[in-house]
Amino acid sequence: MENASTPVVDTIRESYSARSQEYGDLFGSVASAHPLDRALIGSWADTVSGPVLDAGCGPGQWTDFMAGRGLAVSGVDLVPEFVERARKHYPDLSFEVGTLDAVDVAAKSLGGVLSWYSLIHHSPEDIRTPVAEFARILRSGGGLLLGFFEGPTVEAFDHAVTTAYRWPVAALAQELIDAGFEVIETHTRTGSGYRPLGAITAVRSPAR
Numbered sequence: 582m583e584n585a586s587t588p589v590v591d592t593i594r595e596s597y598s599a600r601s602q603e604y605g606d607l608f609g610s611v612a613s614a615h616p617l618d619r620a621l622i623g624s625w626a627d628t629v630s631g632p633v634l635d636a637g638c639g640p641g642q643w644t645d646f647m648a649g650r651g652l653a654v655s656g657v658d659l660v661p662e663f664v665e666r667a668r669k670h671y672p673d674l675s676f677e678v679g680t681l682d683a684v685d686v687a688a689k690s691l692g693g694v695l696s697w698y699s700l701i702h703h704s705p706e707d708i709r710t711p712v713a714e715f716a717r718i719l720r721s722g723g724g725l726l727l728g729f730f731e732g733p734t735v736e737a738f739d740h741a742v743t744t745a746y747r748w749p750v751a752a753l754a755q756e757l758i759d760a761g762f763e764v765i766e767t768h769t770r771t772g773s774g775y776r777p778l779g780a781i782t783a784v785r786s787p788a789r
């Protein structure tokens with residue numbers, strides 16, 4: 582699988598690699614997620630048919646969660662340590678090392694893509710590449726669920742792992758529309774103890 586190497590991508594990979602154990606211990610179980618995240622991902626998963634890609638799957642907990650709901654699902658992530666951990670914890674599922682900037686999946690071949698906080702490190706200039714990839718690999722009507730850090734303006738901040746970006750829902754929704762998606766629902770949530778949430782569900786528009 583092609584695995585682009587740029588200074589930014591190398592930094593993301595190396596930063597998560599260095600903290601993969603810690604990240605996995607903190608977030609590597611759906612039990613540690615906000616109950617409404619589970620509800621949102623679960624209800625979205627019930628609207629799509631496979632195959633589904635957990636794009637930027639990290640430790641693979643959401644891949645397993647969706648498989649548990651009967652979906653044919655696999656995971657891809659930049660970080661080999663995450664993929665190793667996911668394969669160990671969920672040996673019946675398929676996980677590959679790869680980049681969301683050039684996904685090794687045929688055009689129009691998927692029914693769903695979950696991108697749960699996996700585009701948070703893409704700058705506003707760079708995010709169009711993986712969004713275009715999601716549009717390419719989804720068949721018409723295929724579903725996308727994007728989770729991200731929501732905020733009043735597009736801005737970079739010092740995420741615990743490496744620089745991340747906040748997005749107003751409307752700005753990220755426009756990126757999806759420009760790439761050929763129809764936005765179905767948007768969600769925001771704030772509150773202590775959990776990551777601030779922005780989430781968008783969208784479907785790949787039929788006109789290509």
Ligand SMILES: C[S@@+](CC[C@H](N)C(=O)[O-])C[C@H]1O[C@@H](n2cnc3c(N)ncnc32)[C@H](O)[C@@H]1O
Nearest residue numbers: 597637638639658659660679680681697698699
């Ligand atoms: C905040 S973590 C989220 C992981 C998982 N989706 C979750 O909810 O726990 C961000 C993930 O995106 C992955 N990622 C970031 N940029 C990526 C890229 N260009 N290609 C593939 N994976 C990427 C990271 O390796 C990391 O696992």
